[in-house]
Amino acid sequence: xADPTPETRQERKERTRQALLRAALRLLEKRSFDRLSLRxxxxxxxxxxxxxxxxxxxxxxxxxxxxxESFGTLRGMIRDARADVPRWDDAIKQSVATLVxxxxxHQSHFRFIVRERNGGSAVLRHAIEDQLRLxxxxxxxxxxxxxxxxxxxxxxxxxxxxxxxxxxVGTAAxxxxxxxxxxxxxxxxxxxxERQLRLIFLGxxxxxxx
Numbered sequence: 001x002a003d004p005t006p007e008t009r010q011e012r013k014e015r016t017r018q019a020l021l022r023a024a025l026r027l028l029e030k031r032s033f034d035r036l037s038l039r040x041x042x043x044x045x046x047x048x049x050x051x052x053x054x055x056x057x058x059x060x061x062x063x064x065x066x067x068x069e070s071f072g073t074l075r076g077m078i079r080d081a082r083a084d085v086p087r088w089d090d091a092i093k094q095s096v097a098t099l100v101x102x103x104x105x106h107q108s109h110f111r112f113i114v115r116e117r118n119g120g121s122a123v124l125r126h127a128i129e130d131q132l133r134l135x136x137x138x139x140x141x142x143x144x145x146x147x148x149x150x151x152x153x154x155x156x157x158x159x160x161x162x163x164x165x166x167x168x169v170g171t172a173a174x175x176x177x178x179x180x181x182x183x184x185x186x187x188x189x190x191x192x193x194e195r196q197l198r199l200i201f202l203g204x205x206x207x208x209x210x
Contacts, residue, residue: 017055019045021069024062025108033063033112034120060123063116067124070109071131074102075138092197096190099168103175114173132169136161148205156209160200167196 007015023044027036038059042049056062103110116124140161143149149157171193178185 013054016045016047016051020052020055020062021066024066025112028112028115029108032119032121033059033116033124060121063121063124064127066109066112067116067127067131070106070113071135073106073109074099075135092194092201096171096193096197099171099193100175100186100190103172104180107176110172110176114176132165136165139164146204148207152207153209156207160204163200164197167193167200 020041024036024041027040027044036059038052039049041059041062042052056065113128117128119125136158140154140157143157143161149160171189174189175186178189
């Protein structure tokens, strides 16, 4: 049997970079980001501290990469959940179900985001707000295809998208604090989120910008 293709230098570098991100997430289960040191992360991975700088300029850049990773997959999944859904109430159910599944699959990412959104690192707070703003802008573009919204001003579309994003973030925060052995509580969170989003969209046909 032929030997497997040797790993390239770039592949090794990417593997180490991902190992640093995973190690940071594991360590952040027990501490806030501003109490996490470069030496702790590199020790967890098993590399010398100096090797860290081949992958990140400093700890802030690592933290920003974690923020981007956390939001990137969520935006993609929510976008997929809304694709080819003809009615907004169907889109709500599908998006909420996707959100719940995603939070379960990425608990460490969401605990990190929820904690650091109001945490001690100003760099991470700004990075999270930037990602929320991007999430809102992308949702606003998608909403242009919803009934009644097509003729709205950019400001009004962004406003309703912001309401939706705030609801989603609140739901994610509630789910990260919820023990996995509380299915009835999770079902209640899911129902509440669906009702909140329906309430937002009930006002859509009647909205008149002033």
